[in-house]
Amino acid sequence: MNLPGLLAQMNAVLPELVLCFVTCCILVVDMLTPLPRSRQASGSLALAGLGISFLGSALQLQMVEFASSDFDAGSLFVLDQTAIIFKLVILGGALLTFIFSMRSEELRGYRFGEYSMLFLGATTGACL
Numbered sequence: 001m002n003l004p005g006l007l008a009q010m011n012a013v014l015p016e017l018v019l020c021f022v023t024c025c026i027l028v029v030d031m032l033t034p035l036p037r038s039r040q041a042s043g044s045l046a047l048a049g050l051g052i053s054f055l056g057s058a059l060q061l062q063m064v065e066f067a068s069s070d071f072d073a074g075s076l077f078v079l080d081q082t083a084i085i086f087k088l089v090i091l092g093g094a095l096l097t098f099i100f101s102m103r104s105e106e107l108r109g110y111r112f113g114e115y116s117m118l119f120l121g122a123t124t125g126a127c128l
Contacts, residue, residue, distance in 0.1 A: 012042045012079045013103075015053035015060070016034030017086065019124040023117050030113020042113040043102045046120055050098060054091040060084050087127050 010017065026042050033041045035049070061084045098119060114126055 002125070006088045011060075013128075014093070015056040016127050018053045018056060019049055019120050019127070021035065021123070022046065022052075023120045025049075026113050026116050026120070030111055030116075033113075037109060039107070039112040042111075042116045043098075046098060046116040047095070047102075048118065050091060050095045050123070051087050054088065054095060057084055057091060061088070088128045090123065096124075 021037050022045060029045060030038055050080055060079070060080060064079060064081055064084060098116075101115070101119075102112075
């Protein structure tokens with residue numbers, strides 16, 4: 001497989017790759033920020049990642065034809081409109097849930113990056 005072919009196939013999983021990259025960034029940011037600013041730094045980074053993934057999935061929906069599927073990664077990954085719609089529902093629900101959980105008083109004394117990483121990891125798994 002050549003590099004242009006690999007890059008073309010990466011478009012199918014780009015929203016998930018964004019979530020994985022943001023999860024790794026939250027790990028680093030959470031280690032470097034003090035506890036009082038952890039919620040703001042990790043939370044805003046996680047919200048940005050979820051929003052970018054949602055927009056990327058919405059753009060994928062426009063690029064895939066109806067009732068057809070693109071097979072990527074040696075037919076291990078199928079990208080069709082049904083899968084993208086489910087992905088949009090999952091990401092939309094994750095966005096709303098994360099917005100509400102940022103205001104929760106139960107997580108006040110804890111590092112918010114841990115929660116953000118677990119949340120984004122679960123969302124990435126649900127999208128795949």
